[in-house]
Amino acid sequence: MPTENNNAQGTLIDAHNHLQDQRFGDDLADVLASMQDENIVHNIVNGTCEHDWPEVEALHKAHPERISPAFGLHPWKTGARSIEWQEKLRHFLLENPLASIGECGLDLWMRDADIDDQAEVFKIHMQLSREFDRPLTIHCLKAWPQFIGLLDSSPPLPDFLLHSYNGPREHVPSLCRRGAHFSFSGYFLHPRKQQTMLTFRHIPDDRLLIETDAPDMAPPEIFQGNYHRDNYHHPADLPITLTELAKLRGVSIRQCGDVTTQNAARLFRLSGFR
């Protein structure tokens, strides 16, 4: 049953999720149908490791209108990469001209992080982004000095997405000048994420996107809708997150939704969105 506000909100794009995740399993067709009911018409589906890239590609091929693929090595998974990983990544980018690059980045929140190794892998994603002229989706947790250092010591990147941005507010203007976009996640509705939430009041209109990161990063229970499942965060609940983001920014749901859709379409070069 669609939620009440889906006419008010216009069409939405989930700028970052992982629909290839096995937790969706046999539910995936229903998940996509529920998203359609909620006017969530497109998804940027991010691979995380060599193992799931073929699954992301297959989803894109099965639903080209609904799913754009992204291929990358998540910093949690860099340790398990094969020696051919770069060659494989190039192959997926060549075979999928509409693909972006991600999820990749730096993470010092994880236990036993090998930041030098992560940086080596991330630099290769940055190089590929420039070489193929494709947008990057970046995960950065507690590694802002290292991330800024890499940006400072590298040639400029094509525009990129800092997904679930939880970095310092004061970095936003300089990151914008370098082409950064920022996606808001329902996870930020947890009371302990209040500071991050407030940062999203200060993201410029033309850099704001919205995402679920489903099946992970569920919002707190009071912001979970009818779709929510015990074993995964259902991406059709995105309009609930949008409603809270619109309140935070003091704009209408429609205005907030339209802005995030236009920005996602421009950043990921999707045709068919105005």
Ligand SMILES: [Zn+2]
């Ligand atoms: Zn993710």
